[in-house]
Amino acid sequence: MSANLFPVHHSEDAQKVEGGTGCVAQGGGIDSLEIDDSLRIPVLALFGNAVHWLIVAALISMVLSLKLVIPDFLGGIGFLNYGRLAPVARDLFLYGWASQAALAAGLWLTSRLSGRPIGGVVHSTLLICAIVLWNLAVLLGSLAILAGYSTGVEWLEYPNWASGGLFVAFLLIALRSLLLFDCRINDRAEVAQWYLVAGFCSFPWVYGTANLLLTWKPVQASAQGPIQAWFSGSFLALWLLPIALSALYALIPRLLGEHLHRRSLAPLGFWSLQMLGGWNGISRLLGGPVPAWMGAAGVVSSVLFLIPVIIIAINIFGIPPSSSDDEASIGKSIPERFLFLGAYALVTLGVLMAICGWPAIGGVLGFTGVMEARTQLWLLGAVSFPLFGVLYQAVPNLLGRECWNKAFSEFHYWLSLVGFWLLIGMLLLGGLFTGLALSDPTISFLNITSYDFPFHVMEWVAQLILLAAAMMLGFNLTRALAVEQLFPKR
Numbered sequence: 120m121s122a123n124l125f126p127v128h129h130s131e132d133a134q135k136v137e138g139g140t141g142c143v144a145q146g147g148g149i150d151s152l153e154i155d156d157s158l159r160i161p162v163l164a165l166f167g168n169a170v171h172w173l174i175v176a177a178l179i180s181m182v183l184s185l186k187l188v189i190p191d192f193l194g195g196i197g198f199l200n201y202g203r204l205a206p207v208a209r210d211l212f213l214y215g216w217a218s219q220a221a222l223a224a225g226l227w228l229t230s231r232l233s234g235r236p237i238g239g240v241v242h243s244t245l246l247i248c249a250i251v252l253w254n255l256a257v258l259l260g261s262l263a264i265l266a267g268y269s270t271g272v273e274w275l276e277y278p279n280w281a282s283g284g285l286f287v288a289f290l291l292i293a294l295r296s297l298l299l300f301d302c303r304i305n306d307r308a309e310v311a312q313w314y315l316v317a318g319f320c321s322f323p324w325v326y327g328t329a330n331l332l333l334t335w336k337p338v339q340a341s342a343q344g345p346i347q348a349w350f351s352g353s354f355l356a357l358w359l360l361p362i363a364l365s366a367l368y369a370l371i372p373r374l375l376g377e378h379l380h381r382r383s384l385a386p387l388g389f390w391s392l393q394m395l396g397g398w399n400g401i402s403r404l405l406g407g408p409v410p411a412w413m414g415a416a417g418v419v420s421s422v423l424f425l426i427p428v429i430i431i432a433i434n435i436f437g438i439p440p441s442s443s444d445d446e447a448s449i450g451k452s453i454p455e456r457f458l459f460l461g462a463y464a465l466v467t468l469g470v471l472m473a474i475c476g477w478p479a480i481g482g483v484l485g486f487t488g489v490m491e492a493r494t495q496l497w498l499l500g501a502v503s504f505p506l507f508g509v510l511y512q513a514v515p516n517l518l519g520r521e522c523w524n525k526a527f528s529e530f531h532y533w534l535s536l537v538g539f540w541l542l543i544g545m546l547l548l549g550g551l552f553t554g555l556a557l558s559d560p561t562i563s564f565l566n567i568t569s570y571d572f573p574f575h576v577m578e579w580v581a582q583l584i585l586l587a588a589a590m591m592l593g594f595n596l597t598r599a600l601a602v603e604q605l606f607p608k609r
Contacts, residue, residue, distance in 0.1 A: 124373040124512070125151060125231040152519075157236035158227055159517045161246040163600065165223035166510055168254050170593050172215025177582070177589040179208035184579035188572070198265045206269055206276040207261050213274065213354070214285060215257045217502055221318070221362040222253075222292050224509040227517075228369050229296045229315050233303035237295055249291035256284035270334045272343075274351050282330050286323065293319040310385045310434075311369035317393060318361035325353040325397075345401065345409055348417075352400020355497045356392065360465075363505035364392075367435055367458055370512060374455045380437025388430030395420045395427070402476055403485065421476030428469030435462050453528045457508035460536065464500025467543075471496065483558055487550030488574070492543050499539050499585075507535070507592070514599060522599035531591040538584030545581060549574030 186192050186201050193199045226246075230237055237243065260281030263269070269276040277285070296319050300312060308316075329350035332338050338346070372379050379385065401417030471493055475481050484490070515522050549571055556567045 124370065125234075151231070151516075154230050154234070154236045155517050155519070157238065157243070158230055161237070161243060161250065162223045162227050162513060163517055164247065164250050165219050165226070166514065167596060167600065168250070169216050169219035169223065170510075170589075170596050172211050172219065172254075172257065174586075174589045174593050176208050176211035176216055177586040179204050179211070181579065181582040181586045183208060184575065184582040187575040188579055198267070203265050203267070203269070206273075207264050209274065210264070210276055211257065211261060212498060214277075215254075215261075217359055217498060217506070218289075218322075219253060219257075220506040220510065221359055221502075222289070224366055224506055224513070225315050225319060225362045226292065226296055227509065227513045228311060228365055229299045232309055232312050232315075232369060233299045233305075235299050235302055235304070237299065242295060245291055246295060249288040252284050252291075253288035256281045256288065260285075272333045273347060274354065275329060275334055275347075279330075279335055282326075282334065286327060286330070289322055289326070293322065309369065310379065310382070310389070311365040311367075313385075313389050314361040314365040314368065317389070318358050318365070321353070321357035321361070325350060325357055329354075341408070344407065345404060345413055348400040348404050349397060350400070353397040355502070356396025356399055359502045360392070360396070360497075363461060363502045364431065366505040366509045367431070367462055370454065370508060371435055371458050371462075372438055374452065374458075375438050375440050377438050377440070379434050380439075381433050384430045385434055388427040388434070391423070391430070392427040395424050399424055399472065402472075402481065403490065405478060405481055405485070418476045418478060418481075421472045425469050425473050428466060432462065432466050435459075452511075453523070453532055454508040454512040456532055457504045457511065457535075461501055461504030461508065464496055464504060464539075468493065468496040468501055483554040484550055485554075486557070487553040488546040489550035489554070492546035492550065495539075495542060495546065499542075504535070507531075510596075514596070518599065524595055524598060527591055527595040527598075531588050531595065534584050534588035534591060538581050538588055541584065542578060542581035545574045545577040549578070 182193070182199075183201060183204055186204075226237070237246065256277070260277035263278050263281065264276050268278055270278065275282065297316065300308075300316055303312070329346060332346050333343055333350075337343065368379065368385075398416055398420030401413055402421040403417070405414035405418060407414070471489075475484055475489060475493065511523065511528065552570050552574075553567060556562045556570055
């Protein structure tokens with residue numbers, strides 16, 4: 120079975136060590152097996168549904184990429200046109216995969232770090248009801264978009280009844296996670312717990328405010344653009360990214376058997392992310408019909424976003440591998456490799472945001488594939504890869520046995536690695552050529568589209584590889600759950 124990275128000590132003088140400082144656990148703890156027993160059904164249900172929504176989102180994304188190469192592909196089917204498939208794929212990735220996997224990872228990490236189970240039958244039943252409600256909202260909301268009932272607001276296309284269902288389901292799950300944190304056994308919260316609490320508190324505020332002002336009770340049109348830009352930036356930086364960072368801070372030091380490097384810098388990284396995260400989406404409005412200070416604030420926040428990124432890199436990459444254990448060296452385990460891959464993607468994202476934040480550069484690249492590359496660095500890289508790491512680490516502990524097929528896990532890792540960086544590279548190169556061509560008045564728009572064609576072909580290849588990676592993960596997870604009974608004897 121996968122190593123227990125969160126041992127719960129019953130001795131009152133047992134210490135939880137993080138970053139070289141000790142914290143005494145008060146009153147003893149609950150056995151880790153009891154914690155996993157209480158989490159098994161909710162967390163596996165969340166992860167299982169999330170992975171299968173990821174496959175559907177990857178399939179639709181591959182079809183969308185093919186439509187850029189062959190525009191007439193599925194052209195005779197009205198509800199499968201580009202304008203309907205694109206929001207469905209995006210929302211399935213945001214709410215079907217990323218948010219649901221973040222809920223699973225956050226629930227598991229919170230319970231393990233707090234040293235407490237989720238509770239009795241009533242709490243488990245409420246969680247299961249919330250999971251069913253969440254997935255029904257995703258399914259019916261996606262079908263509503265295909266049927267033409269989209270709200271038309273980017274990232275908030277689900278009808279009001281579906282977005283309301285997501286909001287209620289999240290509250291039921293997040294409230295239980297926050298209660299677990301409140302009754303934690305460690306007096307001093309770990310860095311990972313800071314990010315977990317911040318993420319679970321941010322989603323209701325960000326998602327509720329955006330829906331209230333844009334879809335439930337829409338404000339005047341001139342204010343909708345800035346609100347949507349704020350929402351997209353905050354959803355990534357204040358909800359999904361903190362959960363991914365909690366995985367990095369909780370798992371990497373334990374996998375390497377060492378303390379965080381320069382833990383004293385972690386509070387600065389945490390608070391700078393909270394202050395700057397909500398503004399990074401505003402930078403794309405630079406030069407648009409908004410007050411000048413908004414665009415300037417977005418530019419400044421995009422450049423200063425390097426501060427938390429650099430601090431996170433120092434905390435994570437500065438951790439030396441344990442010299443006494445060969446298995447703890449970098450690259451030995453699939454969870455560790457996905458976690459570090461997510462950290463590298465985050466550093467790349469920080470650099471790209473700082474570069475594109477400058478008005479002279481952003482003005483050239485603002486309407487090209489570079490902006491899509493930035494979004495994919497957020498969703499596929501900085502968010503999804505750490506969630507994959509938690510998935511690979513949590514499922515064996517929840518099932519009480521080693522359940523992953525090593526070959527399938529390796530294939531998933533390498534397909535994800537190749538597909539992701541190929542997609543990012545093609546989007547960046549294609550966006551750069553397109554931006555420079557758009558800046559030249561002597562080049563016709565028809566010629567510009569011909570320049571883009573080879574990059575679109577390679578983007579389709581990258582999406583095909585990512586689809587294969589998602590299917591490999593889905594098959595591996597289904598196999599892991601089906602080999603033995605869900606409730607094994609320990």
